[in-house]
Amino acid sequence: TTQDSDKKSDSGTKSDAGLTAQTLLPVKTFRLDSIQPAVQTQTFSGIVMARRSSRLAAEHLGRIAQIHVDLGDAVQAGQVLAELDNRELLAEKSVLEAQLSGAQARLDELQKGPRVQEIQQAEALVKQFEATLSLRQANLKRTEDLVKSASISKQEYDEALTGLEATQAQLESSQKTLELLREGTRKEQIQSQEAVVKGLQAQLDKLHVLISELVITAPFAGHVQARLVDEGVIVSPGQPIVEVVETGSLEIHVGVPAHLVNSGALEAARILCGKDALAAELVRVSPTIDHRTRNLEAVFALQPDRHVRPVSSSNQHHKGYLSSDTQCRIGQAVDVQINIRSDSSGWWIPTSALVPATRGLWSVLIAKAIQQDDTGNQSDPENVGPDTDLSVSDPISGKDSIIHAMQVELLRSSGDWSQIRGAVTGSEQLVLNGTHRITSGQRVLAVDSTQYEADSLDNIAPGSE
Template identity: 30%
Template sequence: MTSTSELAPTCVPALPSSVVSKPSPQPWVLWLLPLALFPTGVFTARHSFIANAEPTPLATTLSVTTQPAQAINSYTVQRTYTGEITAQRTSELGFERSGTVVTLLADEGDRVAAGQPLARLDIRNLQARRQERVAQRAQAQAQLQELQNGPRSEDISAAQAAVWELEQELERAKRQRDRRQFLYDEGAIAYEDFDDAAYNTAILEQRLARAKSDLQELNNGTRSEQIIAQHARVQQLDAQIQALDVDISKSVIYAPFAGKVSDRPIDEGVVVGSGATVVTLVEQGNLEARIGVPEDRVSQLKVGGAQKVQIGDNTYRATVTAQLPEVDETSRTVTVVLQLPADVATQVGQTARLLFADIEPTDGVWVPSTALVPGDRGLWSVYVLGDANNSENNSTYAVARRDVEVLHTEGDRTLVRGTIQGQDQVITNGTHRVVTRQTVQVTSE
């Protein structure tokens, strides 16, 4: 009888997955792998060869036109700087004193001549004050004349008579005083009576002394100090009258130069303060252009030199008259003042452009703009005539390519630099049909 242990299946321990090996490929698979990769390698190598190889020259000979490249070491750039038209003189005119505007003699847009009155203030109070000063001067002048002429003979005679009369009264008073003193000494009268007589005598003595002094003054004539003081008084009144005349003259605004009234913000009846703008006058005929020029370019504009200024569609020759010493903080430019011709028909405030020919020192070659074709890495290229293939009938050339960098464009030509040389013949037409080493013949140069 078979035992249970013999009938039970045998248990084998499981191996780790890392120990279990993958089934190895069949040998015929390894032979097929190189065959599958071969077409891909052939295609990649052929594509790389085609991309790097020069274009294959065509057998057809093309006819092209050429132009010689022009080598230079500098070129001229036409730069434009913008400014505005201004008048040589623009004045905001006002009164130097306050007052009421009674007359306005010019309106906006009117042309006025130099010295023409434009506005007037009320001057009635000034005229009244002037009349008062004139009367005071006349009085002072009469007094001065009297002092200069000296005392009259009649005044001297009257003074002499006054002295004689006082002398007589004094003699009588002295006799009366002496009699009363005798009576007082005898006890016939009171002391008061004697004192009255003595007092009257003393008063008459003082009056006589004063009269004699006045007579002496008349005999000596007028003192020079009095004449000088009175003369100064007359001069003082003359100065006051002159000051009033100046105020009256300043009550009228006169045109300081010939021009046109651009603004008149005040009407009649308005009380204006000193310095308030009544009329704005712009000079006509002498116009200037004020244009900002960079600091590094302004040295090329000499004072007195002629420059081209464009106003609208017209171009004029202007003369540089000044270069302002300040640099504009915003634009960092120097203001150049140019005098325009007298016959320029333009308005103040119009835009003006300075056409400035600037010379740029650089080495390059001028080529026609039609000769440029796009190149690699942002550059441009031109096709030129390479080696010549001489034959009995005509000459043909192999096309060569020159990579260039564009420096400046001017009209139908472009300034470039690069591998091109000054003696190269540049192909100017049909560049879209030309490739490197293409055989071409020149139809016209």
């Protein structure tokens, strides 16, 4: 009976040993310490913003006469967007222009001085008074002789003397007038008139400014974000009329911890807009930490002359580029991925290798090659327990193996990568994927793909934290 039992046991063992690679489930495994990433990636949420945005307002009280744009219209720098009623200012401008024209004409007259005809007229008047004075002098002498002979009265003599004196005064006056005409206009008169002209010109310039301020123009090229009033509305000073955003120069604003700024990791940040990687450059960082988020605000400028690259996990050198201005809009959320050097507090494994355990814990599946004894018999899979040393010194490939679940502590998860800590040494062969198809204690065909997985996983960019 004992011999029959031994024979039956040998028969069962040979039956188990008769399982071939064709009947065992092939499982990809990899050596834990062979694919540790040099860096890990943290992802922060950013927002696309216009570099400049302006709510254009009226500077003076007035009525809206015309609005030339509407929501979504593209505008160029200096383009007229809206106009206020300027009829009253135009009328005042006409009055000032007329006054300035008269003052300028008077200034020109003073600067040119008297005309030749005026001087000649003054000279003729002087000659006339000289001739009259000579006649008066001759008459006075004859009158003196007649008075001595008592031929005329004393009154007639006095009248002749008075006429002489009056003519002499007229002559002196005409001579002074001639001298003034010959000397020209006084410098003080010209300066006084120049001041009048400048004052009127200043008033007219101020009026031109007021008229120009009734015209609302685009300060930069972009698009109309909002049309806030319509024609006929009376607007007060400072009341917004049109909002314009600069769509040609977009920026990414994101809050990041201060230690990332100091480490210089921001310069190599990767920005994703949906499935597309954007070409952007770090341009500035806020000098103070936000008291609410405890982060610094970093600003990345999208490059207008470059393009975005579609993200592809299978081909990181994809050559198809898309225009950045068609992929991102103002206000859209983007992911800013920043690579930081991995610490040594645990092991990094692909997230696909994690298996949920009880009570919210996690475990990994380890493949242990089934060893043969000196007689050629394989070790019993049932004898593999939690305390069994599952580390191997040589890689296994295409060998019968037993699956064992080992509980680990999940330190953090970063998309495609997760950091664990536990009773692992780094030499274990971990199951990479397909963990839902196998269980602890299952016999499988372990295929060592360490080199293959190391090459392919090196290019996987960890996802968001």
